[in-house]
Amino acid sequence: MRLIEFTEKGLYCPQGDFYIDPWRPVDKAVITHAHADHSRWGMKSYLTHHQSIPVMKHRLGDISVAGLEFGEERKMNGVSVSLFPAGHIPGSAQVRVEYKGEIWVITGDYKLIDDGISTPFESVKCHSLVTESTFGLPVYKWKPQEEVFREMNDWWRENREQGLASVILGYSLGKAQRILCSIDPSIGPILLHGAIHNSNLALIDAGLKFPETELITKDTPKEKYRGALIIAPPSAFGSPWMRKLKPYKVGTASGWMSLRGARRRRNVDRGFVLSDHADWDELNQAVEASEAEKIYVTHGYTNIFSNWLKEQGLDAEPVTTEYEGELSEIGEGANQEKEAE
């Protein structure tokens, strides 16, 4: 019996009888983070980092959920389960599973750099590593985030001078708050779409702090939009809600924006290359630091990245899952309604 098996419902630990980020209803689910493709509806009980709980409750309703601190251990039928920071969004965790000296780590989604709002990634040594590969190609290399936010500030200022609103599209959980906490609030007022405002309220419950913002309602006067920065989820693009913000410029913040094709297809005025996933160098760094003997590559360029790892002399193989990476951020995920709250 393997410690972790890849089943039709998700990653399963038979000895501990629990699943990690399952995509079908099960009894016991350990959840890496609160994004909808990892934290799904219908589990009898959830175990996750305590910072994820308010958001999961906000999204999934009245669920039975228990919280862990990073590094805290939980025994499940002799299997030791603990969480370590993944740096992806607030509360995001890697799951470490240990039984009779054998250690597995399931990364969930992760990035290595410190985004200022999520507990920074910690490398965990293991025998088997299950890693994501959303951006597992050497063409994906992020520039320093300071540079991206400088571009974003300049863009906002320029639009503001022309009396235009600046609409930035990004996931309502994680990306939106990262932007909110890194943009220069002295440039002008910051307004929020309801989905992001609601995520913020849940994250404030989880202990986070944000600069001053205003929720856009149907009574918000039109002149408030001029020169403001408006953060909205990707699903708002082209909606009637968005038409009311005219005149505006619209930008998308996503790792996919590093490719011209995706940028042009999205048809926004500006693409900012800002991702909460590891880029090529970070993925390689994380794999190396884990010192794992066996690497399982999930969602992303699974075949290519595992072939590359094999060439580096590692024992790697691709695994099929139903996670989406960042695709719905540019309106290309299978689950288009992911962001609709």
Next chain:
Amino acid sequence: MKDFGELILALDATTKTNDKLDSMVSFLNSATDADKLWFVALLSGKRPKRPVKTSFLREWAAEVSGIPLWLLEESYHVVGDLAETVALILPDVTETSEKTLDDRMQDLLGLKSLEEEEVKAYIVSAWAEMNKTERFVFNKLITGGFRIGVSQKLIVRALARHLSEEENLIAHRLMGNWDPQNVTFQKLLVEPDENENLSRPYPFYLAYPLEDTPQSLGDIHDWQLEYKWDGIRGQLILRNGEIFVWSRGEELVTERFPELEKLKDFLPNDCVIDGEIMAFKDGAPLTFNHLQTRIGRKKVSKKILEESPVVMIAYDLLELEGQDLREEAMDYRRAELEKIVASAKADSLMISEKIEPLNWGEAAKLREKSREVLSEGLMLKRRNSTYKVGRKRGDWWKWKVDPMSIDAVMIYAMRGHGRRANLYSDYTFAVWKGDELVPFAKAYSGLTDKEMQSVDQFVKKNTVERFGPVRSVKPELVFEIGFEGIAPSTRHKSGIALRFPRILRRRLDKRPEEANTLDDLKSILDFYNI
């Protein structure tokens, strides 16, 4: 080259025509004449021959980046653009060089006299002194085709604004086969010498497809109707006893068509004629396949001349005895044209006959039958229209017959390029031969973004096998494939080749076994290739 790099970035970053125009004008206002000339040449597709093989670029880029070649290839299939892939995988640099666009172009032109090792040394050191954007532009200078949504019309508008000149004048000056290596910006656009312009064609007036009903055009008697011929658009120029034939792609093709070249001894006056070059024999047009044997062939054998002779079917007169007639009404131009064609009495020059239905209903019936005379539909031209520049709505419309179509099953998918990069958007279709599916066409256009995404998801979930960038998929999805022509082919397994195949729609109502058969396709072939 920073300014040019930034211009390309700015053009790429917006879909708004006015923003593009502003960026171009501000580049022109500050660039040197040499850079301006390259800007015009490169964006209008007049690039010098590729100085370095792309296979070398791949090898060198992989080597410099420390990744295996297969990984670069895989990345290329995702990115959908080699120049961009190479720009992205190369290591970042801190110092950049001050070389101008002209400097880089001169460097690249000089490469052809160098040994491979020297070329490699130059390319690798050039990459090491450029940021990502410049690197992308530099690679594009080598591999070709910017594809950043800048039409010739927009280049003309930017130049007109920069030079404070009329757009038509600029458009005319840009026509013809000038070479950026043998002309200066001043000579080409500011101080043209009339004697050198003997061969210069006028910009073609192009029709839009009819969007509304023909009844919306008003009284049919205000319109001149002709068949829309399925040849290649051409302009025949006779000035000072010299003859020139231009294709719409602004290529001088006089030598390829001796039948048209000899018209210089028949035409009564100096003139410029707009018309269709068609394969034509024994009083009737031949299929496009015949014309195809003539295109791209500079020296034509006697045999081909006999099998596939060409004529010009004239439909407009743009200049007569040195006088520009484009501002005259079409009725007048047509009358003058008829006189010229009649007095030339040449086999290889005929008039595009008017067709005169009494009402739009009759016109519609003629359109339905237009394939029987090997035409693609009807042309509708307002009788008092002037001859405009480029594609314009209002006075000229093409009213094409619906394409032929067949229902087929998708069996292979490949990731696309440009806007469709990283999406499975290019498909191979098959029809049934017994219980085997035989591929017969590839197509990638015709679906909405949303439909394409859903097919993309299908491909990812239903992959049977991978062959490099191509995936074979479960034969499940049925599409209606439209095409403009069909011909026998020995190069294809199906034995047929289609012209302009494209996806008309997804047939959600059909199961794969209900798709058409190879016999169905062959019966269409037999019908149109007598």
